[in-house]
Amino acid sequence: MDKNNKELRLMKGNEALAESAIRAGIQAYFGYPITPQSEILEYFTKELPGRGGVVLQAESELAAINMVYGAAGAGARVMTSSSSPGISLMQEGISYIASAQLPCLIVNVNRGGPGLGTIQPSQGDYMQAVKGGGHGDYHLIVLAPASVQEMADFVFDAFRLAEKYRNPAMILADGALGQMMEKVIMPEEGSLEKIEKSWPTTGKTSYRERNIITSLYIEPEKMEGINIELQKKYKKMQDEVRFEKIETDDAEILLAAFGLAARICQKSIEIAREKGIKVGLIRPITLYPYPYNEIAKLADKVESVIVVEMNAGQMVEDVKLAVNGKCPVEFTGRMGGMISSPDEVVAKIEEVSNKLSLINK
Amino acid sequence: MQEENKLNGFELVYKKPSTLTEMPFHYCPGCGHGIIHKILMEVIEETKIQDTTIGVAPVGCSVFAYNYMNIDMQEAAHGRASAVATGIKRVLPDKYVFSYQGDGDLAAIGTAETIHTVNRGENILMIFVNNAIYGMTGGQMAPTTLLGQVTSTTPYGRDLKAAGYPLKITELLAQLPGAYYVTRQSINSSNAVRKLKKSISRSFEYQKLNRGTCFIEVVSNCPSGWKMTPVESLKWMEENMFPYYPLGDLKVPQN
Numbered sequence A: 001m002d003k004n005n006k007e008l009r010l011m012k013g014n015e016a017l018a019e020s021a022i023r024a025g026i027q028a029y030f031g032y033p034i035t036p037q038s039e040i041l042e043y044f045t046k047e048l049p050g051r052g053g054v055v056l057q058a059e060s061e062l063a064a065i066n067m068v069y070g071a072a073g074a075g076a077r078v079m080t081s082s083s084s085p086g087i088s089l090m091q092e093g094i095s096y097i098a099s100a101q102l103p104c105l106i107v108n109v110n111r112g113g114p115g116l117g118t119i120q121p122s123q124g125d126y127m128q129a130v131k132g133g134g135h136g137d138y139h140l141i142v143l144a145p146a147s148v149q150e151m152a153d154f155v156f157d158a159f160r161l162a163e164k165y166r167n168p169a170m171i172l173a174d175g176a177l178g179q180m181m182e183k184v185i186m187p188e189e190g191s192l193e194k195i196e197k198s199w200p201t202t203g204k205t206s207y208r209e210r211n212i213i214t215s216l217y218i219e220p221e222k223m224e225g226i227n228i229e230l231q232k233k234y235k236k237m238q239d240e241v242r243f244e245k246i247e248t249d250d251a252e253i254l255l256a257a258f259g260l261a262a263r264i265c266q267k268s269i270e271i272a273r274e275k276g277i278k279v280g281l282i283r284p285i286t287l288y289p290y291p292y293n294e295i296a297k298l299a300d301k302v303e304s305v306i307v308v309e310m311n312a313g314q315m316v317e318d319v320k321l322a323v324n325g326k327c328p329v330e331f332t333g334r335m336g337g338m339i340s341s342p343d344e345v346v347a348k349i350e351e352v353s354n355k356l357s358l359i360n361k
Numbered sequence B: 001m002q003e004e005n006k007l008n009g010f011e012l013v014y015k016k017p018s019t020l021t022e023m024p025f026h027y028c029p030g031c032g033h034g035i036i037h038k039i040l041m042e043v044i045e046e047t048k049i050q051d052t053t054i055g056v057a058p059v060g061c062s063v064f065a066y067n068y069m070n071i072d073m074q075e076a077a078h079g080r081a082s083a084v085a086t087g088i089k090r091v092l093p094d095k096y097v098f099s100y101q102g103d104g105d106l107a108a109i110g111t112a113e114t115i116h117t118v119n120r121g122e123n124i125l126m127i128f129v130n131n132a133i134y135g136m137t138g139g140q141m142a143p144t145t146l147l148g149q150v151t152s153t154t155p156y157g158r159d160l161k162a163a164g165y166p167l168k169i170t171e172l173l174a175q176l177p178g179a180y181y182v183t184r185q186s187i188n189s190s191n192a193v194r195k196l197k198k199s200i201s202r203s204f205e206y207q208k209l210n211r212g213t214c215f216i217e218v219v220s221n222c223p224s225g226w227k228m229t230p231v232e233s234l235k236w237m238e239e240n241m242f243p244y245y246p247l248g249d250l251k252v253p254q255n
Helices: A013-023 A037-049 A061-073 A086-100 A128-133 A148-165 A175-179 A220-240 A258-272 A292-301 A316-323 A342-360 B032-046 B061-068 B081-091 B101-107 B111-121 B169-174 B190-209 B230-244
Strands: A009-012 A028-031 A054-057 A078-082 A102-109 A140-141 A168-174 A179-186 A244-245 A253-256 A279-284 A286-288 A306-311 A328-334 B053-057 B072-075 B098-102 B125-131 B178-186 B213-219 B248-251
Touching: A013 A037, A013 A102, A013 A148, A013 A168, A013 A175, A013 A179, A028 A037, A028 A061, A028 A279, A028 B081, A028 B230, A037 A054, A054 B081, A061 A078, A061 A086, A061 A102, A061 B072, A061 B081, A061 B111, A078 A086, A086 A102, A086 A220, A102 A148, A102 A175, A102 A328, A128 A168, A128 A286, A140 A148, A148 A175, A148 A179, A148 A220, A168 A175, A168 A258, A175 A258, A220 B230, A244 A258, A244 A292, A244 B032, A253 A258, A253 A342, A258 A279, A258 A342, A279 A292, A279 B081, A292 A306, A292 A316, A306 A316, A316 A328, A328 A342, A342 B032, A342 B125, B032 B061, B032 B125, B053 B061, B053 B081, B061 B072, B061 B098, B081 B098, B081 B101, B081 B111, B081 B178, B098 B101, B101 B111, B101 B125, B111 B125, B111 B169, B111 B213, B125 B190, B169 B178, B169 B213, B169 B248, B178 B190, B190 B213, B213 B230
Parallel strands: A028 A054, A028 A078, A078 A102, A102 A168, A140 A168, A253 A279, A253 A306, A306 A328, B053 B072, B053 B098, B098 B125, B125 B213, B178 B213
Antiparallel strands: A009 A179, A140 A286, A244 A279, B178 B248
């Protein structure tokens, strides 16, 4: 297989993501099998050793994330992946990685929860991904793909941002995006620049002071200093907000959805518009930083916002923060591995539309 | 060579290795950690591997090991030092990597990582300081606390029915084919310290061969946690710890 051919390929989301990561020049992958993302580990075990990287099936997600810590601290471009219960196990390590400011990529192919839950697709880990997840004041950079193409592309974006800000990045996908096959054009191998790092533990030479990777600052004044530094960084990251708008120019009702839910919304918009309802969509691509400003601007123009998610409405409060009372914010969605059909979303749109026309009469 | 051993006309019999920083140890008087840190750093200085060695510190009394060791180091989460060391070694296979852990870190919360690191035969040195107590948190029961031993969470002595047996994790690890060199040493005498130093030296030599994990248990003391004077603690260690954790090699390279 020509590694740099740009022809269209038909690939599973999980495999496209793994192939893209190899092209992004990852030096190591540490992971543990869990449905619905085991293809990522499988792909790496087959491909990565022959293409210049290390792959290790760890004894647990706990071990895997701490191997990521070690390798990232040693300066390597490194990643792990898991699904919801496994990501929960990793939270301790993720908090340490955020505090020690180590760039790396964590992929969560979200499945239904809580608990052992189900292996079906879900967006139930939104809060965990964007609000911190582990202990302490920190944020991940969170990217939410909505297609197999974006599963591939966002690996490059995630590493670029992670290394720019010395911060862990997460790709928050779901079981459907991981498992479904779509056409995809692979990013070019070697096109992701390597940046010089002065901080990794590679062996203390006589030319420099020793490098320490730690998250421990026992004096609270110092720990507060680290926190202030982190908060400054998170503020700077707000420049990296990404979103997509679909048919918002004339929209009276705005859908807000990310990932797979946004794909479903696109179909719902088609159906609703055929019925004469002017609906548009805002799709946050970065879930952290979040496009509050853009949603606020749209809230000035629309009469109502409907948040559509594959969870109990975890993003609703972010949308409400952005809308700031300018118009009603409604929610529709399904939980526990169930996915709303386009028609179910249309039914909600019609319900809201009817409410609005009653008010406007 | 001659000049190095003279200082203002006097014979120089000891100096602090350059691989230790100027930071004074925070360890309690009589604690074994200071000795173990020092000889580990002596080996690194003498074998001239300061620029190619990366250490991993644990959570526990030696959590600040990186403040004293003048080498590149990473501070791991509780119990995960060997996983962190694995991550480092896998991306820097030509560097020397060691982990430094206590009994709670290595043999309780980190047992899975410990066993699987050795089972994979990760080409690192694991140093395991066993003082049979959680010193940092104030003297609670450790996995290696002896039966009948009084700690703050075994106020009537460790009870077999309630807490099970003291874990001989080093014996367990010696069974694994991934282990290349497994030994149990101590710091109770200058002779013991010399032997320990030799074990550390050998382990770094072995790491060059890429044949598996080197594991050194150091049976050590905790005067504060044991509520003893340093001298009493050494005596208690010899009389109580050594019979249960006998010193010596458990696995030596076969060739």
